[in-house]
Amino acid sequence: MLEVKNVSKSYRSNTVLTDVSFHLEQGECLGLIGESGSGKSTIAKLILALDRSDSGQIIVNNVDFSQLKGRELRKARRHVQVVFQDPSASLNPKLPVWKSVIEPLENYPEASPSFLKEVRNEKRKMAEILFEKAGLQSGLLDRYPHQLSGGQRQRVAIARGISLQPNLLIFDEPTSNLDVSIQAQILNLLKDLKSEINMSYLFISHDIATVQYISERIAVLKEGRLVDLFKTKDLFSADRHPYTKELIDAALE
């Protein structure tokens, strides 16, 4: 459902991505690991069409995003949503969180997520269902972002991320700022949601153990190049790239 083909990107003289290619099947989770500055977030930005690649293609559901403009691009974007490390990035501090959660649905009235069919156009009910899916109590609907804990805010961002039932949900270090106990809760939630709503995930993280838990395949990015791509069950295979092995070594206790 997603195909990234020979994508390169530079900012001024700084080459960030060099000839990156990978694909994602419907319903699959691909983990993308690499250290800071390796280009992980740039890949996310390009797939979200927040920026354009210098060369190569990004194809979502057989549509080449890099060819789209204006209204067409806006329409296509709805199928790809994102959850960032810092949930505040997607939550309006001046709105009660339930309004932020259904905002994408207001922007794309044509979207009709199957799990919201029964309550179409009843905004608050839609928010309630999304809250429930993200494991949030409905008592928190009217809170403002600053009145929630970090874990609760991240759940709100997840509720918003799934609201359009996107084909692809991108996570950029979604649990890196969270405490271990909250991290475990969120990862369990993401795993459940994926099978429940049938989305594909691109899960970006610097933590190989987290990625092992959530992904079916893993891609390794180093200095803008994809150096390794493999099935998670082959993580410990002798064929791994030396850099992947280094990351594995560092993660073992």
Next chain:
Amino acid sequence: MSAVMTLTKEIATEKENEKDALFRTSPVLEIKNLSISLYEDKGGEEHRLVKKLNLSIRPGEMLGLAGESGSGKSLTASAILGLLPKSLSVSEGQILIRGQDLLNLSEKEMGHLRGKEIAYIFQNYQDSFTPFIKIGRQLVEALRSHDKISKPEAKKQALLWLERVKLPAEQIFSSYPHQLSGGQLQRASLAAALMFEPVLIIADEPTTALDVLTGEKVLDLLAGLQKELNCAVLLVSHDLKHVLKRTDSMAVMYGGQIVEKGATKSLRENPRHPYTKLLLKARPILRYTALEKFAAIPGEPGLIAKEGCTFALRCPLSFEQCYMVPAMQPAGRFQWTACQAVDREKVDTNA
């Protein structure tokens, strides 16, 4: 020299040696019954953020302080350094360095100890150096402020230490802080911390802001140099991985209290406190076959019971008595666990 003088001198050296031997075996740092409080206003309500904390570290020992955010790890570290925020104060207890209570020292005396006898590195390595002044000059000035040595001698020492932390010494010496990468800066701050050969190093989340591989290298260095200097290290980290991998002993904090402590090996293999157990299970670690599901710890780190066991509001095993003060219970020679259920031998190893 008269015979009497020689004799007095001999006695003095003997005493010194005795003292030395004592230092080698007795703790470098001993914290006794330490509480840290926030007072709303003068005479106002007291909030105890750290409660009756006891721990000690011996020369050559690395002790890890673990626990999720807000558990009081950094406050404990700041108290040892005499760097608590102005609004907070130590409300009871002692912090002994080689038997001397730091809480009885004047600001000036403490200032002299800090940076020399007790060194520190923090998560914000950017703050270890003043911007716009070359690293070399800062190291030389620091050395000369504590010891009476000439500039060339100080430069020689600074270069030596930059080498010991595996940096290109000459180049770093004449660089400004902003010209260094995060990993290089953290190494340089390690050099700055170690060059006085301190007896104790406080490292508060030293790798949290670094990449995985860079962070591992910084910890490798710290561990190596600690061996050479035989100093004590307090490693504060919310990341159990570092604590388990690096330390000899560890203490797990929750809600301002130590809930379990002991030899790291012993806690890892046989955790007894429900919180330690759950933390060990909830964290993502590489496994040969990935887990299906993490053991979830209910609730959030901010849920702290005011009376009794601080973990009671989240504990799957809590019962009435837990809301009374839990005593530190010996659970074998190398482990102490503050849990009523352990006391009653109620803790199921699979909890």
